[in-house]
Amino acid sequence: MVNTVNTAPLLEMSRIRKSFPGVQALSDVSLRLHRGEVLALMGENGAGKSTLIKTLGGAHRPDAGTIAIDGKPVDLSSPTAAIEAGIGVIYQEFNLIPALTAWENIFLGRERTGLLVDRADERSRAAVLFERLGVDVPLDIPSRLLSIAQQQLVEIAKALSQDVRMLVMDEPSAALTQQEVNKLFAIIHELKRQGIGIIYISHRLDEIFNIADTITVLRDGRYVGDAPASEMTRQQLIELMVGRSIENEFPKQAAEIGDARLVVKGLCRGATVRNVSFEVRRGEILGLTGLVGAGRTELVRLIFGADTRDAGQIALDGQVLNINSARDAIRAGICLLTEDRKSQGLVLCRCVRENFALPNVRQLSAFGVMQQRHERSAFSAYVDSLSIRIPHQQQLARNLSGGNQQKVVLAKWLQQNAEVLIFDEPTRGIDVGAKHEIYQLMNDLTARGKSIIMISSELPEVLGMSDRILVMHEGRITGEICDVASATQEEIMQLAIN
Amino acid sequence: MNETRPKPQRWAAFANNYGMVLVLLILIAAFSVLTLERQSSTGADAGRVVARDIVNAHGSSSTVVVVAGLKPPDESFLREATDALEAAGVTVAATVGGRPADARRAIERVLQEGHSIDAIAATGDAARWSIYDRFESVGNSRCVSAAPTLWPTFAKSENILNVANQTAIYAIIAIGMTMVIITAGIDLSVGSLVALSAVAAAVFIRDAGDGTETGAGLMIVGCCVGMGICALGGVFNGVMITRLGIPPFITTLAMMLMARGLARRLSDELSIQALPASFTWIGGAATFGIPNPVFLMVVLYGVAHVVMSRTVFGRYAYAVGGNAEAARLSGVPVKRVIVVVYTLCGALAGLGGIVQSSKLGSGDPKLGLMFELDVIAAVVVGGTSLMGGEGRIFGTLIGAFIIAVIKNGMNLMKVGAPEQQIVLGAVVLLAVLVDTLKRRGTAH
The missing domain is CATH 1.10.3470 (ABC transporter involved in vitamin B12 uptake, BtuC)
Structure with a gap:
């Protein structure tokens, strides 16, 4: 496969340093990737993973350190330079133009033009690329109509069309269903076989042990260790990432479970939610799971009044609620921690304190005027109790790490003192330490008699934290698991696939 | 990782809050310098200066006409000059705020009444009117006005x-x-x-x-x-x-x-x-x-x-x-x-x-x-x-x-x-x- 014998690793980054005003993002980080190797880059949010891959992608220039490919130093001064050096980076946010088709996106900016673009040629070359990946992606529809998984495949195909020798993937599985993840892994195996090196970033530990050959861990911008994946245990990896030992990944403390509080009957909305009925009891964490697109988020949005329902009844503590908007739901004592905190949970350009106060203005104002002292002290209580790391309360929400953003969203709902809290993927994209804190918080809430509905795609989390589990498939509830302690992931998957 | 970035944040906040004010002040200063001109003397201060000069030159038994234009500061010139002259015992035969023709008529009247005019207390603009030379006994040389001041037109x-x-x-x-x-x-x-x-x-x-x-x-x-x-x-x-x-x-x-x-x-x-x-x-x-x-x-x-x-x-x-x-x-x-x-x-x-x-x-x-x-x-x-x-x-x-x-x-x-x-x-x-x-x- 390789004609010349070359012992140098495919990629060698040594002693990379990068600082932003006021923060040392990377200090002396080194990393080595071989041909056909899958390297998992691990670390908590803010550990420097994103900065490191951005230096690889040519988006950031390191302050110091060298990057060599096949032993030859390269200068990755721009994204174009990175591609020319053979590095393809697939960021979490895809860079596809929604109105263009898959193949138009793949060749965007590199059209072979005479007078006109040779469309037929581009289309057939795109088809060859997808064939090489062993997947089937509709070629002629606008990218916005493709599923997330298909869009990701377009990104991968785009990178391959540029003859990359290594591929960096930032949380590629975050928005994929289990089946799609399996397919992605098959593709990664195929790419490995073709000698392409892969740097894989994920917060899902199961995946890492499944796919990675070696694991490199960063913490606070420093390299803390690497090892072959086969020689590391889950526990060791967590401890390396967090820098301390976490005894129990899921610190579930069962609260006393009481009467039914939220009762939902016959909830319907088009084809996404079909005749769903269930109840949540006092002190209970109800896990709601299923494949992405099963209708879980759509269901809770109906309960929260974010979307309008075609039919159905929602009652809290025996009283039927007339919920037509999120405002109604909040007043009735229901709150929703949305799945996507950046687009739905926070006003990123405003400060964290304003975000905290937004649903709570009624309590924090008098005669329409904000009581700023009251607001400040209320928020600082949460800053302490949730250990939100912010320099001051006027910090813009945009400038916080994922975990801290999630805590700000939590604070705003805790101040509401809602009776039913709906958490949609509460720990997605959040590091291990913050996850643990959020689990603890859920324990506290149930101990105080609150009811929680937790949507999660991570089965270990669902099994670890729920008192009862509902599984959805195609808008319907297809299964209920009451004995969580003896349930297995396979059992849930069976119900989810139905 | 951006959360520990107080310094540039503070600068950004400063620029946010005061940057535009600074721009405005710079503009004001710049236009003040660029429009710095000799301003014809008028207003209360000029009135007092003129009165003092007349008293010094002609003594307190002289007869004076006070002349100014129609702008708002001219009014205060008239008031201050008249008050100061009368306080010094000078006879103020007429006080005119108006156009050159008004001043001419007033001077004619004073002369017809048999007074002689020792001096004319005028604003810078009024001193340049050409009406005074029509009267043999008056003439522009009898006009007294304060020296022009250097002041930006913009900042008036x-x-x-x-x-x-x-x-x-x-x-x-x-x-x-x-x-x-x-x-x-x-x-x-x-x-x-x-x-x-x-x-x-x-x-x-x-x-x-x-x-x-x-x-x-x-x-x-x-x-x-x-x-x-x-x-x-x-x-x-x-x-x-x-x-x-x-x-x-x-x-x-x-x-x-x-x-x-x-x-x-x-x-x-x-x-x-x-x-x-x-x-x-x-x-x-x-x-x-x-x-x-x-x-x-x-x-x-x-x-x-x-x-x-x-x-x-x-x-x-x-x-x-x-x-x-x-x-x-x-x-x-x-x-x-x-x-x-x-x-x-x-x-x-x-x-x-x-x-x-x-x-x-x-x-x-x-x-x-x-x-x-x-x-x-x-x-x-x-x-x-x-x-x-x-x-x-x-x-x-x-x-x-x-x-x-x-x-x-x-x-x-x-x-x-x-x-x-x-x-x-x-x-x-x-x-x-x-x-x-x-x-x-x-x-x-």
Whole structure:
């Protein structure tokens, strides 16, 4: 496969340093990737993973350190330079133009033009690329109509069309269903076989042990260790990432479970939610799971009044609620921690304190005027109790790490003192330490008699934290698991696939 | 990883808060230097100096005529000079504030009465009049005036008040526009609403009242009618945007056309002139030497600042502009906030129309042409982001003044209108560029 014998690793980054005003993002980080190797880059949010891959992608220039490919130093001064050096980076946010088709996106900016673009040629070359990946992606529809998984495949195909020798993937599985993840892994195996090196970033530990050959861990911008994946245990990896030992990944403390509080009957909305009925009891964490697109988020949005329902009844503590908007739901004592905190949970350009106060203005104002002292002290209580790391309360929400953003969203709902809290993927994209804190918080809430509905795609989390589990498939509830302690992931998957 | 970045944050905050003020101060300083000129002596100080010089030169038994022009500082010159001369025992035979012909007649009269004139106490301008040489016994050589002072024309109090007075109308309308832009909208209809309000109020006063004889009560009702119609225009904008989902740009563009047409139809394309004195008082008169529109502007800015920074409504407006979906899911009545914001913007444009027509003394359907662009420019220069969610009320005030100062300064320096447009275009571009760079600095 390789004609010349070359012992140098495919990629060698040594002693990379990068600082932003006021923060040392990377200090002396080194990393080595071989041909056909899958390297998992691990670390908590803010550990420097994103900065490191951005230096690889040519988006950031390191302050110091060298990057060599096949032993030859390269200068990755721009994204174009990175591609020319053979590095393809697939960021979490895809860079596809929604109105263009898959193949138009793949060749965007590199059209072979005479007078006109040779469309037929581009289309057939795109088809060859997808064939090489062993997947089937509709070629002629606008990218916005493709599923997330298909869009990701377009990104991968785009990178391959540029003859990359290594591929960096930032949380590629975050928005994929289990089946799609399996397919992605098959593709990664195929790419490995073709000698392409892969740097894989994920917060899902199961995946890492499944796919990675070696694991490199960063913490606070420093390299803390690497090892072959086969020689590391889950526990060791967590401890390396967090820098301390976490005894129990899921610190579930069962609260006393009481009467039914939220009762939902016959909830319907088009084809996404079909005749769903269930109840949540006092002190209970109800896990709601299923494949992405099963209708879980759509269901809770109906309960929260974010979307309008075609039919159905929602009652809290025996009283039927007339919920037509999120405002109604909040007043009735229901709150929703949305799945996507950046687009739905926070006003990123405003400060964290304003975000905290937004649903709570009624309590924090008098005669329409904000009581700023009251607001400040209320928020600082949460800053302490949730250990939100912010320099001051006027910090813009945009400038916080994922975990801290999630805590700000939590604070705003805790101040509401809602009776039913709906958490949609509460720990997605959040590091291990913050996850643990959020689990603890859920324990506290149930101990105080609150009811929680937790949507999660991570089965270990669902099994670890729920008192009862509902599984959805195609808008319907297809299964209920009451004995969580003896349930297995396979059992849930069976119900989810139905 | 960006959370431990206090320093640049603080700088950004400083630039945010004071950058524009600094720009305004620099502009004021620059135009002050550029328009530094010898100013003809007048006013109270010049009056005292002239009186002292005359007493020193001619003694206290002399007879003097005091002459000045018609400008406001000339009045204080006359008063001070006369008082000081009489206090020293000098006979002040005549005190003239007026045109050269008035002064000539007064001197003739004094001479006919048999007095001799030892000296003429004059302002710098009046001393250059050529009337004195007509009288053998007087002559220009008898004129005494204070030495000219070196002072920037730009920084003369009349000029500053003039700038403030001209800016007030834009600044008042810009309050509403700032609120609209903070909610990530735009309102192109304000210029036409200015005309609609002016015409509606004038027509009401003409038809329901008795033209110039209309009492204050009906006049106030007329103003409310003008503003009310514009507020309704704002409600219409808001409802179209929130209920029917028509983009603000299109909705308000349509409103801009419709309101202008309505103003022309209502007025039969004529300027309505017969307005009572109580009406022209609003925009034309001054209180304690400060023009009324400036007073109104200051009060409205104070109120608007409190509304946007301290009230629930203000919080909601910023949240809606920053992320309407997150705001909705936090229980913010997004649609209601947007309707209120457009209504306020319409009402303030209506108020602007009342002030403008009151200043000009007529309800003209051509009022407010292109005002929307000047107002949007003031908001943008003031640091409010067209993306929504960011911006300050006082920033807009500063922005309006930056534009007004540049215009006024260029006028004083005799820069032509076409060149002025080019400069103002560049200023708007620069302001947005600064905003973009700031954004790039904080976004990661």
